[in-house]
Amino acid sequence: MTASPDFAPPILKADALTRRFGRKTALDGINLTVSDTGVLALLGPNGAGKTTFVQTALGLVRPSHGELRVLGAKPGQQSVKTRxxxxxxxxxxxxxxxxxxxxxxxxxxYPDPADLEALIDRCALGDFIKRRYGQLSGGQKRRIQFALALVGQPDLLFLDEPTTGLDTEARRALWAIVRDVAANGTLVVLTTHYLEEADALADRVIVLKDGQVIADDTADGLRTRMGGAVIDCVTGLTDDALRSIEGLISLNRSGRKVRLQVSEAVPALKSLFELDPDLSDLGVAQPTLEDAFGALTRPSESQGA
Ligand SMILES: Nc1ncnc2c1ncn2[C@@H]1O[C@H](COP(=O)(O)OP(=O)(O)OP(=O)(O)O)[C@@H](O)[C@H]1O
Ligand SMILES: [Mg+2]
Structure with a gap:
C-alpha cells in the first residue's frame, strides 16, 4: 500500500466503533486506522458486519457508540461525499x-468527473450503455454500478461484493481496473466472499466476525501465520484415528476424502502413512487464503482437532 503524506489525516479511522440493531451488535468496538492507499479487503462470513461498516462510512448508518472518521471528517459531510x-x-x-x-x-x-466516453470504454459498457437500466441483465447492471462508482474519480472507493453475478471475463476486467485505480492513489475498500479475489487484489486483509476484527494482515501474512501445510487424501481412517496425527491443526472430511491442516508436512505425513499405508489420492500444498480464512472463521466445534 502507498503511504499518504505525513500531514494528511488517516483515510479511515475507527475508534471503538459500535453499531447495534436492537439486540444484534453488527459492529462491536472496532478500532482501525487506514492511512495508505491500495486495496483493503474486508472479509467475513454472512452477517459479520461488512456492509454495516461501509454504510457507517457513508453516513447512512450512525454509530451507537464510538466513532468513524472518513478522510478526516464525519461520514456523510458534503466535502467528503464528493471524494x-x-x-x-x-x-x-x-x-x-x-x-x-x-x-x-x-x-x-462530482466536481471533477471522469471523461464519460473513456469510462464507458474502460468498463466495456459500449454494447448496452444505450439501453434502459431496467432491461439489463444482472451482470450488466453490476457493471453499470461499477462505472457509476468510478465516475467521480474518487479518493476512496467502496465496493461491496462488486463481482457477485459477474461472468469470469467481466470479473477479471473489474480486477484490472481496481488494481489500476488503487495504484493511482485511491483507497479501495473491497468486500468479497471470493477469497481468490482478495488474494489477487488486496494489499491488506481485515477479517470481521460477529462485528469484531479477528485478523488484520496481508494475505501472505495470514497464510504464514497459519503456517504448515494442507494434506488432502482418501482414507478409511476415522476422525479419532486422524486426531492422533502429529501437528494436526484442523480436520475436515467429505466421506472418505479428508483435508488436514498440519503445522509441519513431513512428520504429519509419516504418522499418516503409519496409520494407513493404503491411503490414496495424496496431495500436499501450502495453505491458501481460503484455508487461513476457514481456520479463522469456522465455528470452534467443527475445527475437528
Ligand atoms: N438495518 C438493519 N436492521 C436490523 N439488523 C441489521 C440491519 N442491517 C444489518 N443488520 C444485522 O447486522 C448484522 C451485520 O449485517 P451486515 O449486512 O453488515 O453483514 P455482512 O457482513 O455485510 O454480511 P453479508 O456477507 O451477508 O453481506 C446482521 O446480523 C444483520 O442482520
Ligand atoms: Mg454485506
Missing part, C-alpha cells in the same frame, strides 16, 4: 434511464 465512490451490495437505480443517462446524472454530482 467517495460507492458500489453497494444492494442498489436500486432508475429503471427508465439508460446507462449513459445514469452516468451523466452521477457525473453531475
Amino acid at each position: 467517495i465512490g460507492v458500489m453497494m451490495q444492494d442498489t436500486d437505480l432508475a429503471h427508465t434511464l439508460t446507462g449513459r443517462e445514469l452516468l451523466e446524472l452521477f457525473a453531475s454530482y
Whole structure:
C-alpha cells in the first residue's frame, strides 16, 4: 500500500466503533486506522458486519457508540461525499434511464468527473450503455454500478461484493481496473466472499466476525501465520484415528476424502502413512487464503482437532 503524506489525516479511522440493531451488535468496538492507499479487503462470513461498516462510512448508518472518521471528517459531510465512490451490495437505480443517462446524472454530482466516453470504454459498457437500466441483465447492471462508482474519480472507493453475478471475463476486467485505480492513489475498500479475489487484489486483509476484527494482515501474512501445510487424501481412517496425527491443526472430511491442516508436512505425513499405508489420492500444498480464512472463521466445534 502507498503511504499518504505525513500531514494528511488517516483515510479511515475507527475508534471503538459500535453499531447495534436492537439486540444484534453488527459492529462491536472496532478500532482501525487506514492511512495508505491500495486495496483493503474486508472479509467475513454472512452477517459479520461488512456492509454495516461501509454504510457507517457513508453516513447512512450512525454509530451507537464510538466513532468513524472518513478522510478526516464525519461520514456523510458534503466535502467528503464528493471524494467517495460507492458500489453497494444492494442498489436500486432508475429503471427508465439508460446507462449513459445514469452516468451523466452521477457525473453531475462530482466536481471533477471522469471523461464519460473513456469510462464507458474502460468498463466495456459500449454494447448496452444505450439501453434502459431496467432491461439489463444482472451482470450488466453490476457493471453499470461499477462505472457509476468510478465516475467521480474518487479518493476512496467502496465496493461491496462488486463481482457477485459477474461472468469470469467481466470479473477479471473489474480486477484490472481496481488494481489500476488503487495504484493511482485511491483507497479501495473491497468486500468479497471470493477469497481468490482478495488474494489477487488486496494489499491488506481485515477479517470481521460477529462485528469484531479477528485478523488484520496481508494475505501472505495470514497464510504464514497459519503456517504448515494442507494434506488432502482418501482414507478409511476415522476422525479419532486422524486426531492422533502429529501437528494436526484442523480436520475436515467429505466421506472418505479428508483435508488436514498440519503445522509441519513431513512428520504429519509419516504418522499418516503409519496409520494407513493404503491411503490414496495424496496431495500436499501450502495453505491458501481460503484455508487461513476457514481456520479463522469456522465455528470452534467443527475445527475437528
Ligand atoms: N438495518 C438493519 N436492521 C436490523 N439488523 C441489521 C440491519 N442491517 C444489518 N443488520 C444485522 O447486522 C448484522 C451485520 O449485517 P451486515 O449486512 O453488515 O453483514 P455482512 O457482513 O455485510 O454480511 P453479508 O456477507 O451477508 O453481506 C446482521 O446480523 C444483520 O442482520
Ligand atoms: Mg454485506
